[in-house]
Amino acid sequence: MTEKKKKNSSAIQRRLIPTYIFLIIVSFISVFPIYWMITAATNQSVDVARGKIWFGTYFMQNLNNLLNFSKDVSLAHTMWNSFFYAALQTVLCLFVCSLAGFGFELYHDKAKDALFAILLLAMMVPQVATMIPLFKMISSMKLLNTAVAFILPSISTPFMIMMFRQNSRNFPVDIMEAARMDGLSEFGIYFRMYMPVMKSTYAAAAVISFMNAWNAYLWPKVVMNQTKAQTMPMLIANIAGGYTIDYGLLMLGVLFCTLPTLIIFFVLQKQFAEGITGSVK
Amino acid sequence: MQKGGIFLNTEKKYKSVQGKQRAAGWAFLMPATILIFVMSFWPMIQAFIMSLQTGSSANLKWANPITFNYTRMWQDKLFRGAVFNTFFYLIIQVPIMLVLAILLAQLLNNKHLKFKGLFRTMIFLPCATSLVGYALIFKSLFATQGLINDVLVRLGILETNYNFLGTTGSARVVIILALLWRWTGYNMVFYLAGLQNIEYSVYEAAKIDGANGWKTFWHITVPLLRPTIIMTFIMSINGTLQLFDESVNLTKGGPANSTITMSHYIYNNSFGEGVANFGYASAMSFVVFIMVAILAFINLKVGDKRD
Numbered sequence: 001m002t003e004k005k006k007k008n009s010s011a012i013q014r015r016l017i018p019t020y021i022f023l024i025i026v027s028f029i030s031v032f033p034i035y036w037m038i039t040a041a042t043n044q045s046v047d048v049a050r051g052k053i054w055f056g057t058y059f060m061q062n063l064n065n066l067l068n069f070s071k072d073v074s075l076a077h078t079m080w081n082s083f084f085y086a087a088l089q090t091v092l093c094l095f096v097c098s099l100a101g102f103g104f105e106l107y108h109d110k111a112k113d114a115l116f117a118i119l120l121l122a123m124m125v126p127q128v129a130t131m132i133p134l135f136k137m138i139s140s141m142k143l144l145n146t147a148v149a150f151i152l153p154s155i156s157t158p159f160m161i162m163m164f165r166q167n168s169r170n171f172p173v174d175i176m177e178a179a180r181m182d183g184l185s186e187f188g189i190y191f192r193m194y195m196p197v198m199k200s201t202y203a204a205a206a207v208i209s210f211m212n213a214w215n216a217y218l219w220p221k222v223v224m225n226q227t228k229a230q231t232m233p234m235l236i237a238n239i240a241g242g243y244t245i246d247y248g249l250l251m252l253g254v255l256f257c258t259l260p261t262l263i264i265f266f267v268l269q270k271q272f273a274e275g276i277t278g279s280v281k
Numbered sequence: 282m283q284k285g286g287i288f289l290n291t292e293k294k295y296k297s298v299q300g301k302q303r304a305a306g307w308a309f310l311m312p313a314t315i316l317i318f319v320m321s322f323w324p325m326i327q328a329f330i331m332s333l334q335t336g337s338s339a340n341l342k343w344a345n346p347i348t349f350n351y352t353r354m355w356q357d358k359l360f361r362g363a364v365f366n367t368f369f370y371l372i373i374q375v376p377i378m379l380v381l382a383i384l385l386a387q388l389l390n391n392k393h394l395k396f397k398g399l400f401r402t403m404i405f406l407p408c409a410t411s412l413v414g415y416a417l418i419f420k421s422l423f424a425t426q427g428l429i430n431d432v433l434v435r436l437g438i439l440e441t442n443y444n445f446l447g448t449t450g451s452a453r454v455v456i457i458l459a460l461l462w463r464w465t466g467y468n469m470v471f472y473l474a475g476l477q478n479i480e481y482s483v484y485e486a487a488k489i490d491g492a493n494g495w496k497t498f499w500h501i502t503v504p505l506l507r508p509t510i511i512m513t514f515i516m517s518i519n520g521t522l523q524l525f526d527e528s529v530n531l532t533k534g535g536p537a538n539s540t541i542t543m544s545h546y547i548y549n550n551s552f553g554e555g556v557a558n559f560g561y562a563s564a565m566s567f568v569v570f571i572m573v574a575i576l577a578f579i580n581l582k583v584g585d586k587r588d
Binding site: 009012013016019022023026027029030031033034036037040048049050051053096097099100102103104106107108109112115119122123124125126127128129130131132133134135136137152153155156157158161180186187190214215217218221222232233234236237240245247250251254257258261262264265266269272273276277 | 298301302303305306307308309310312313314316317320321322323324325327328331385388389391393394395399400402403404405406407408409410411412413414415417418419420421422424426427428431432435462466467470471474519522523525526529530543544547548551552559562563566567569570573574577
């Protein structure tokens with residue numbers, strides 16, 4: 001019996017060989033550019049151009065070049081900018097959107113449902129269409145090159161509101177009544193009950209929001225034109241913008257720009273996957 | 282009489298509690314709603330007004346005739362080129378990507394497969410790279426002195442190094458390859474989530490009925506994944522129509538603006554060096570908005586059709 005089972009499973013595995021080969025090829029293609037980026041960061045530009053695909057000994061020199069790339073601003077400062085904007089945007093986005101998702105789902109009536117449908121239309125509004133009026137608005141408020149300019153348009157997004165709303169369906173409504181009997185205010189219910197229960201949704205939303213903020217490029221390019229306000233993606237785009245490109249230096253910059261999101265990806269992969277599919281339940 | 286009084290009282294109290302709750306509900310969704318109105322809808326209206334104006338950013342005047350920017354667009358070869366490029370990327374890349382993503386999800390959903398988690402992580406990994414970052418990785422890989430040239434020359438496929446990014450056709454292909462690399466795993470995750478909702482017994486039953494792999498794929502997987510497919514389609518169309526980072530960082534829109542996307546061209550017209558053509562840029566951006574809206578609408582209509 002076990003013998004037969006074993007035979008059967010090895011037959012299944014044999015039939016899966018083409019699948020394995022295909023998946024290995026796709027996996028290799030997926031991983032190789034990232035591996036190559038990391039090796040290139042340790043090599044001199046000429047070696048990178050010569051097609052070296054193994055680690056080298058030029059990492060410290062590349063790092064030194066990167067640290068001295070801009071005379072006006074340090075690498076640490078640019079990293080800090082990216083971190084600060086992304087963290088601030090994440091916290092505010094989570095608060096505003098979860099509050100709205102809570103309101104839309106657990107206090108819903110016809111008027112609120114209609115409003116929700118209207119807000120969803122904002123998904124279709126392209127960034128290039130709003131960037132000029134928003135730039136004028138931000139610049140007339142004298143907020144260019146500030147964190148406020150960076151985060152303001154991304155605090156409230158239909159995607160996030162929808163994500164919180166959909167996930168609130170699992171929230172036990174009965175305990176709300178019980179909480180009210182105990183004298184908890186409506187905001188108290190949100191703060192003391194909703195937030196703890198929705199922990200996993202918050203985690204998924206935080207990962208997505210942080211990643212989006214960290215990777216933002218078009219909008220920061222519009223409102224953060226001073227070097228001291230720039231973000232990591234803008235820095236590496238500048239490194240690549242020169243007439244001759246130092247590939248070792250460039251790939252080290254890309255590595256710095258990718259490292260935080262890469263770490264988040266490996267540590268919080270489950271939340272990341274839940275986050276991007278979050279509003280589709 | 283007394284009884285009635287009490288009844289009236291509790292009802293009043295009940296009503297005021299309900300009113301309080303309703304007010305709280307509205308208060309909760311107000312910050313998000315106001316922000317969306319001020320940061321999305323109001324700028325959209327302003328963009329439309331601006332699209333009817335000409336002049337520099339500081340002193341915009343009504344265009345004469347009022348549709349000047351829109352007729353100008355029609356004659357602007359570069360804008361027409363940008364529209365062509367964007368749709369070229371859309372039509373070639375999105376179908377390939379989605380088919381590949383469904384296929385990979387289907388293969389990974391096999392319960393007999395080993396190292397499932399490892400494969401999934403590796404295929405999903407490109408999503409962890411920053412958008413500017415991966416564009417620059419591809420730019421370096423496909424440079425004239427880059428790795429891809431090196432390998433192709435060594436294998437004897439190319440005689441001398443080829444300037445992939447300096448030639449229109451190959452530069453467009455590199456952009457498509459880069460997009461496929463970055464977003465296939467992303468879409469695969471949606472399908473994997475969708476497939477998990479399909480009971481395994483459905484497949485077992487199909488197998489007993491004698492359906493082979495392709496048959497089950499077309500007659501069970503695809504129909505059941507339909508809502509997910511429509512959603513990924515809308516998201517991909519939306520994203521591709523707004524393509525910016527790749528065009529700017531991979532090819533700089535070149536050679537000679539032949540790979541530029543609509544968003545990149547609009548940016549160049551509004552915030553490019555020495556240009557602040559806000560009226561014209563707004564008109565073009567309004568056209569992008571209409572395209573996004575129409576395509577999303579068509580998609581939803583097609584998706585709504587029941588068999």
